[in-house]
Amino acid sequence: xxxxxxxxxxxxxxxxxxxxxxxxxxxxxxxxxxxxxxxxxxxxxxxxxxxxxxxxxxxxxxxxxxxxxxxxxxxxxxxxxxxxxxxxxxxxxxxxxxxxxxxxxxxxxxxxxxxxxxxxxxxxxxxxxxxxxxxxxxxxxxxxxxxxxxxxxxxxxxxxxxxxxxxxxxxxxxxxxxxxxxxxxxxxxxxxxxxxxxxxxxxxxxxxxxxxxxxxxxxxxxxxxxxxxxxxxxxxxxxxxxxxxxxxxxxxxxxxxxxxxxxxxxxxxxxxxxxxxxxxxxxxxxxxxxxxxxxxxxxxxxxxxxxxxxxxxxxxxxxxxxxxxxxxxxxxxxxxxxxxxxxxxxxxxxxxxxxxxxxxxxxxxxxxxxxxxxxxxxxxxxxxxxxxxxxxxxxxxxxxxxxxxxxxxxxxxxxxxxxxxxxxxxxxxxxxxxxxxxxxxxxxxxxxxxxxxxxxxxxxxxxxxxxxxxxxxxxx
Numbered sequence: 001x002x003x004x005x006x007x008x009x010x011x012x013x014x015x016x017x018x019x020x021x022x023x024x025x026x027x028x029x030x031x032x033x034x035x036x037x038x039x040x041x042x043x044x045x046x047x048x049x050x051x052x053x054x055x056x057x058x059x060x061x062x063x064x065x066x067x068x069x070x071x072x073x074x075x076x077x078x079x080x081x082x083x084x085x086x087x088x089x090x091x092x093x094x095x096x097x098x099x100x101x102x103x104x105x106x107x108x109x110x111x112x113x114x115x116x117x118x119x120x121x122x123x124x125x126x127x128x129x130x131x132x133x134x135x136x137x138x139x140x141x142x143x144x145x146x147x148x149x150x151x152x153x154x155x156x157x158x159x160x161x162x163x164x165x166x167x168x169x170x171x172x173x174x175x176x177x178x179x180x181x182x183x184x185x186x187x188x189x190x191x192x193x194x195x196x197x198x199x200x201x202x203x204x205x206x207x208x209x210x211x212x213x214x215x216x217x218x219x220x221x222x223x224x225x226x227x228x229x230x231x232x233x234x235x236x237x238x239x240x241x242x243x244x245x246x247x248x249x250x251x252x253x254x255x256x257x258x259x260x261x262x263x264x265x266x267x268x269x270x271x272x273x274x275x276x277x278x279x280x281x282x283x284x285x286x287x288x289x290x291x292x293x294x295x296x297x298x299x300x301x302x303x304x305x306x307x308x309x310x311x312x313x314x315x316x317x318x319x320x321x322x323x324x325x326x327x328x329x330x331x332x333x334x335x336x337x338x339x340x341x342x343x344x345x346x347x348x349x350x351x352x353x354x355x356x357x358x359x360x361x362x363x364x365x366x367x368x369x370x371x372x373x374x375x376x377x378x379x380x381x382x383x384x385x386x387x388x389x390x391x392x393x394x395x396x397x398x399x400x401x402x403x404x405x406x407x408x409x410x411x412x413x414x415x416x417x418x419x420x421x422x423x424x425x426x427x428x429x430x431x432x433x434x435x436x437x438x439x440x441x442x443x444x445x446x447x448x449x450x451x452x453x454x455x456x457x458x459x460x461x462x463x464x465x466x467x468x469x470x471x472x473x474x475x476x
Contacts, residue, residue, distance in 0.1 A: 002327070018050050024060040029348070033456040034330040036445040041325035045308045053306070054291025061286065063195070074197040074275030076259050077250040079189055082217070082242055100128055103450035108144065108153035108442055119447035122316050133160040136216065141169035141420045142356035142435055145453050146442035148395045163219060166360065169420040169433070178219050181209035189243045199274040200250065202243070202267060215239060313448060321446035332441065332458040334410050341392050341458040343376070343412045347436040350415035359419040368434025370399040371413040372461060377403040382463055389430065390414060392459040395438040397431040412461060414439070416454060
């Protein structure tokens with residue numbers, strides 16, 4: 001009754017999982033919804049119940065889709081970033097307010113409601129007053145839920161400064177934009193592979209920075225100079241000096257471990273160093289040592305064991321994040337009672353962009369697709385290719401219908417990461433860019449984690465006959 005799968009099939013699946021060696025491989029999508037902490041916690045609890053943790057081919061994992069998690073890793077050193085050890089000393093009194101942490105999913109509420117209380121992890125906290133924003137390396141006008149709400153909050157601080165390489169919706173809404181050059185226009189150093197540690201690369205710039213753009217390091221060095229703390233920030237080093245120091249630190253860190261790196265000039269000329277892989281006597285099995293001897297190999301928990309019930313969470317007494325994994329029904333979901341809107345919205349990843357990267361490359365006049373079930377489409381008189389409006393109380397987006405049997409009835413899918421572009425059409429604001437987060441609620445996954453809700457909510461779809469005449473994108 002809850003999930004639309006028969007009780008008999010669920011029982012059969014449970015026995016199949018138990019009777020055969022089972023590895024539960026978790027993606028990161030289910031957690032990006034209200035109560036999103038529960039699915040991964042329940043998956044780990046299920047793996048405990050099956051009893052295959054620590055056995056070859058059994059247990060659970062969360063990183064198989066991400067940078068080859070679980071693969072053999074190289075035996076060479078890793079490289080750090082500049083921020084690891086640099087602590088600028090400001091030439092004026094600092095009251096420590098910069099040590100406050102606001103969960104990213106709560107920053108719009110922080111802008112709008114300074115002084116109000118909120119919960120995060122195990123503490124009650126207070127929103128500070130934010131008068132100036134420095135934003136770099138992100139595009140919240142695509143990734144933050146309830147984008148129209150964000151647009152209102154974004155106007156609250158006195159000054160917003162955005163550093164970016166591209167004219168994103170976030171940059172469009174900034175008071176000041178500091179144009180950063182791309183990695184094609186600056187020198188850098190990086191490791192290969194988040195987990196595999198395949199080697200180190202000298203990233204030699206292909207061209208000089210275009211127009212007035214500068215590297216991030218130059219931008220913030222110049223700002224530090226204006227603030228009177230340039231030497232503290234840069235440690236007296238140029239960009240090239242830092243690359244040399246980072247490489248030399250890495251080279252020194254593994255001497256005596258059978259890995260000898262060439263001198264810096266040789267590395268710079270070669271451009272890349274590839275490491276040998278660790279030679280394991282046997283395949284690595286997660287939790288194997290713990291399974292064989294939990295006393296000698298305890299886990300980093302209070303008990304040293306896998307804890308299905310967590311005392312730290314229990315002490316918080318949060319109804320939206322109990323101490324053990326539990327099924328909690330979302331406020332807006334496909335079986336919600338008294339639904340104001342008929343469809344449950346999900347936001348899957350797009351094959352045409354990474355999060356919102358490349359989201360601005362949509363062809364002129366081409367709307368973002370919305371997947372609609374065949375039966376629902378017939379009821380609405382919608383066929384594939386129709387221009388439609390997807391809407392709820394939080395906003396409306398322009399989309400192109402994709403009628404398919406690949407999505408269940410009463411569910412629609414608008415893929416995540418399109419660029420927010422509101423236009424006034426027929427007396428109402430419509431996001432012609434098709435940003436799915438225009439429709440999602442700005443609520444935390446729970447008070448404990450305050451995670452981001454980006455695939456959740458109810459909406460409606462209606463045919464928009466005159467959209468081609470009235471919703472043409474205007475040039476910037």
